[in-house]
Amino acid sequence: MGRWQPDARERLEQAALDLFVEQGFAETTVPQITARAGLTTRTFYRHFADKREVLFGDEEIPVAAARMITEAPTDLPPMTLLTGALEAFAHTRFEHRRADLRRRRDIIRSDEGLTERELRKRAMLSEAARAALSERGLDPTVAALLAEMCVAVMYVSVQAWLDGDDDRPLVEILRSALTALRREFVSAPC
Amino acid sequence: MGRWQPDARERLEQAALDLFVEQGFAETTVPQITARAGLTTRTFYRHFADKREVLFGDEEIPVAAARMITEAPTDLPPMTLLTGALEAFAHTRFEHRRADLRRRRDIIRSDEGLTERELRKRAMLSEAARAALSERGLDPTVAALLAEMCVAVMYVSVQAWLDGDDDRPLVEILRSALTALRREFVSAPC
Numbered sequence: 001m002g003r004w005q006p007d008a009r010e011r012l013e014q015a016a017l018d019l020f021v022e023q024g025f026a027e028t029t030v031p032q033i034t035a036r037a038g039l040t041t042r043t044f045y046r047h048f049a050d051k052r053e054v055l056f057g058d059e060e061i062p063v064a065a066a067r068m069i070t071e072a073p074t075d076l077p078p079m080t081l082l083t084g085a086l087e088a089f090a091h092t093r094f095e096h097r098r099a100d101l102r103r104r105r106d107i108i109r110s111d112e113g114l115t116e117r118e119l120r121k122r123a124m125l126s127e128a129a130r131a132a133l134s135e136r137g138l139d140p141t142v143a144a145l146l147a148e149m150c151v152a153v154m155y156v157s158v159q160a161w162l163d164g165d166d167d168r169p170l171v172e173i174l175r176s177a178l179t180a181l182r183r184e185f186v187s188a189p190c
Numbered sequence: 191m192g193r194w195q196p197d198a199r200e201r202l203e204q205a206a207l208d209l210f211v212e213q214g215f216a217e218t219t220v221p222q223i224t225a226r227a228g229l230t231t232r233t234f235y236r237h238f239a240d241k242r243e244v245l246f247g248d249e250e251i252p253v254a255a256a257r258m259i260t261e262a263p264t265d266l267p268p269m270t271l272l273t274g275a276l277e278a279f280a281h282t283r284f285e286h287r288r289a290d291l292r293r294r295r296d297i298i299r300s301d302e303g304l305t306e307r308e309l310r311k312r313a314m315l316s317e318a319a320r321a322a323l324s325e326r327g328l329d330p331t332v333a334a335l336l337a338e339m340c341v342a343v344m345y346v347s348v349q350a351w352l353d354g355d356d357d358r359p360l361v362e363i364l365r366s367a368l369t370a371l372r373r374e375f376v377s378a379p380c
Binding site: 077078079116119120123139140141142144145146148149152153155156157159160173176177180181182184185186187 | 267268269306309310313329330331332334335336338339342343345346347349350363366367370371372374375376377
């Protein structure tokens with residue numbers, strides 16, 4: 001109990017991101033990460049299955065997204081529900097982490113395997129949202145479309161936010177993105 | 191000239207799909223495919239870099255999509271242009287190939303590496319559409335959103351079409367998908 005560090009996970013993440021940026025993802029070992037963080041490899045493996053999981057540790061995101069959709073009031077229109085879920089994610093998971101998320105993105109882009117893992121993760125999130133929307137009684141194709149669209153809005157908005165050199169909050173970019181999509185749909189005959 | 195077969199590519203594809211279904215993708219070799227097709231391995235390699243390319247040979251799809259977007263009249267609203275492009279793709283690349291596309295989907299689902307390749311292919315298509323829309327002068331974020339959304343509409347519609355046990359044309363499913371998305375956007379405040 002005495003030696004337990006409440007911020008061990010955070011320290012390991014910071015040390016790993018530093019090393020991935022400095023010397024490359026492939027070249028970085030778990031002992032290097034724990035040495036930098038001043039922690040043991042035993043502690044590392046209590047938090048992460050391997051070094052890749054430092055980048056993709058938010059495995060519970062699809063579960064959290066599905067729960068938000070499932071637990072929302074049944075009479076909420078799907079787009080209202082999904083907009084609320086996107087904004088909640090922006091606030092709780094992204095807004096305060098821009099610098100780290102930029103480093104993470106650069107590391108993922110530098111490695112083919114990590115890029116593929118990111119695409120898999122995105123597909124898993126879409127699938128979780130689709131299943132949860134479908135369980136609310138939505139038409140299966142509409143559920144799939146809305147899930148894909150929301151995940152796309154989230155990813156595109158996060159990219160724009162990470163690219164931006166101003167301090168515009170992600171939640172504002174998300175809202176503009178949804179408004180812009182809506183405008184395109186409304187202004188053209190489908 | 192005399193021995194050249196205009197349908198060699200098609201015969202190789204059919205033989206490969208047959209074998210992938212019968213005995214698995216990993217277990218199938220190029221000589222087995224060419225033996226089944228009654229062609230030489232030399233002919234195989236004139237058409238495909240490897241057996242995986244039989245499944246992902248439509249590498250020109252992103253190029254074709256980008257060209258459609260680039261060459262469309264400049265005053266066409268983006269959604270009108272994209273709807274037209276989706277319908278053109280449905281007609282020229284999908285509509286007559288449902289049975290083969292079903293077999294292809296089953297094979298891809300059975301193999302982790304093929305599933306990842308499919309996700310990469312989809313990301314490349316989104317990226318090509320995004321770049322082409324951006325070149326038309328669209329706001330970069332809107333270009334990315336519309337590209338992602340159209341690719342999602344295409345993939346979801348193709349899945350629904352392959353799942354369907356009726357003979358509803360893909361182009362009809364596509365139109366319903368776009369109409370459904372539009373309705374969700376219009377009926378809820380963003």
